[in-house]
Every structure is written in structure tokens, then in C-alpha cells.
Amino acid sequence: xxxxxxxxxxxxxxxxxxxxxxxxxxxxxxxxxxxxxxxxxxxxxxxxxxxxxxxxxxxxxxxxxxxxxxxxxxxxxxxxxxxxxxxxxxxxxxxxxxxxxxxxxxxxxxxxxxxx
Amino acid sequence: xxxxxxxxxxxxxxxxxxxxxxxxxxxxxxxxxxxxxxxxxxxxxxxxxxxxxxxxxxxxxxxxxxxxxxxxxxxxxxxxxxxxxxxxxxxxxxxxxxxxxxxxxxxxxxxxxxx
Numbered sequence: 001x002x003x004x005x006x007x008x009x010x011x012x013x014x015x016x017x018x019x020x021x022x023x024x025x026x027x028x029x030x031x032x033x034x035x036x037x038x039x040x041x042x043x044x045x046x047x048x049x050x051x052x053x054x055x056x057x058x059x060x061x062x063x064x065x066x067x068x069x070x071x072x073x074x075x076x077x078x079x080x081x082x083x084x085x086x087x088x089x090x091x092x093x094x095x096x097x098x099x100x101x102x103x104x105x106x107x108x109x110x111x112x113x114x115x116x
Numbered sequence: 117x118x119x120x121x122x123x124x125x126x127x128x129x130x131x132x133x134x135x136x137x138x139x140x141x142x143x144x145x146x147x148x149x150x151x152x153x154x155x156x157x158x159x160x161x162x163x164x165x166x167x168x169x170x171x172x173x174x175x176x177x178x179x180x181x182x183x184x185x186x187x188x189x190x191x192x193x194x195x196x197x198x199x200x201x202x203x204x205x206x207x208x209x210x211x212x213x214x215x216x217x218x219x220x221x222x223x224x225x226x227x228x229x230x231x
Contacts, residue, residue, distance in 0.1 A: 034219060043119075044206070044222040090159065103172045104149065104208075104220060106159035 002027045004093050006107035013081050014115050021076040021110050023091035032094040033074040034104070035065055039087045047089070050074065061085070083116045118143065120223035122207050128229045134195040137226045141188050141209030147171075148190040149220060150182060153204040162205075165190055194228075202230045 007022035025031065035047040048059025055067040065076045074091060091107040121140040129135050141148050149172075150162040161174040165184035182192045188209075194201055204227050208220035 036222075043224045044208075046219045046221075049219050092159075103161040103164060103174060104151075105161065106151075108158040 002093060002095055002105045004091055004105050004107035006089075006091055006110050008110045009108070010111045010113070012113045012115065015083055016080050017114075019076070019078040019081045019085075019112070021089055021091075021112070023074045023076065023107060024072050025074070025091075025093045025105075026072065027093065027095050029095055033065075033067060034092040034094070035059065035063070035074075035076050036090045036092060036106075037087050038090065038109075044090065047076070081112070081114050083114045085112060086114045087112060120207055120209050120221055122205075122223035122226050124226060125224065126227045126229075128231060129197050130231050131197055131199060133197050134193065135197060135228060137192045137194075137205055137207075137228075139190045139192070139207030139209075139223060141190070141207075142221055145209035145211050145221070146188055147210045147212060147218075147220075148184055148188065149208045149210075150190070150192050151206040151208065152176075153206055153225070154202075159206070162192070197230050199230050201228065203228060 003026045005024045033050040036044045037047045038044050047063050048057050050057045050067045058064045063078050065074055067074050088109045088111050090109045093105050123138045147166045149164040151159050153159045162176055163182050164172040168184045179195045184190045204225045206225045207223045210218040210220045212218045
């Protein structure tokens with residue numbers, strides 16, 4: 001069965017610090033990869049997505065993620081976080097074809113707290 | 117463009133009852149997916165409907181069912197409610213559905229509490 005692992009449950013950073021949130025998935029076939037963010041009191045929003053092509057994808061608000069196929073990873077990065085980045089971040093995977101169900105599998109999420 | 121609308125926002129039920137949740141997707145979106153979010157299990161996929169047909173189903177018991185109407189609005193029904201069904205139920209819509217890899221747009225969810 002497919003699964004998504006997010007290594008950190010809660011990350012606390014000071015403003016201007018760099019951020020890297022880990023995400024690994026288990027699935028041997030072709031995948032679509034997503035990072036979603038949930039700000040306090042708001043609904044889930046798409047940060048960025050990878051379907052194919054350049055493995056380094058850029059999203060909104062200065063976030064980027066790199067797909068490393070050999071490591072089954074899709075880590076999220078931001079060079080300098082702001083207090084407004086305080087939120088919960090979810091990595092998600094959608095397997096393509098090969099008899100998979102094609103549903104979106106989410107990691108458990110990482111809560112990011114940024115201290116002003 | 118209006119976002120995904122879920123009603124009601126909050127529901128309180130007792131064990132053994134049944135409940136129906138509603139979701140109106142973004143205009144033009146034909147795929148609607150449902151997820152259950154709990155602190156322990158995180159976000160878990162329930163099912164996806166596309167053009168009134170259930171296209172994908174997660175690992176939930178048969179008490180969880182859904183349907184989609186011709187205007188793409190979807191309803192989710194849970195029968196014989198159990199305490200463990202207390203959760204935030206999220207609806208997401210996309211243009212082509214998860215098979216096409218299109219990103220999903222989420223609603224605010226319905227918070228279901230079982231007493």
C-alpha cells in the first residue's frame with residue numbers, strides 16, 4: 001500500500017531561519033506530488049505540485065520543493081521563513097496508472113511555528 | 117469564482133444515528149473527493165466521484181457512502197454513527213479528478229461530533 005511519511009511532527013523556527021520539511025513516499029510507479037498548507041482557521045491550500053519535468057518546483061510565497069526519484073523524496077524548502085508561515089504543512093502523493101486507486105494519500109502533517 | 121462549499125459547518129449527533137453532509141464544488145469541476153481528518157490518523161481518503169460515478173474508494177466500512185448529482189454537487193452519508201466517526205470531513209473538487217493529477221481545492225469542512 002502507498003504511504004507518505006513526514007519526518008517532523010512540529011518544527012519551531014525563528015524568523016529568517018531556513019526551512020526544510022521532509023517527505024518520503026512509498027510507491028514504485030509514477031506519482032504526482034503535492035504540498036498543501038493549512039493556515040490557522042483556514043482550509044487546505046495548494047502550495048506547489050510536481051507532475052513531470054524539472055524536479056525542482058517553485059510554489060507560492062517563496063516555497064520550493066525538490067523531487068528526488070531515487071530517494072522517493074519531495075522535501076519542501078524556504079530560504080527565510082516569516083511569522084506568517086506559521087501553519088500545518090501536508091505532503092500528498094497521487095499514484096498514476098498501474099492499477100492504483102488514484103486517490104490522494106496524505107502525510108500526517110508538520111506543524112510549523114515561526115517565532116517573531 | 118466561489119470556492120468549495122460544505123454544509124453544515126458543525127454537526128452533533130449521537131451513536132446509532134445517521135448523518136448526511138453536503139458539498140458544492142467549484143463551478144465547472146466534475147470531480148469531488150471526500151476525506152476524513154482526525155488528530156490520530158490525519159487525512160484519509162474516503163471516496164471520489166466523477167460525473168455521478170464513484171471512481172475511487174478508500175478503506176472505510178460500508179457505513180460510509182456517497183453520491184453525486186448531475187450538477188456535480190455531492191453528498192456523503194454515514195449510517196449507524198460510532199464515537200470514532202467524530203472528525204472533520206473535508207470535500208475537495210478538481211477539474212479532472214485525481215486520475216488526471218489535477219490539484220484539488222478544499223472546502224472548510226464539516227466538523228462532526230458524536231456523543
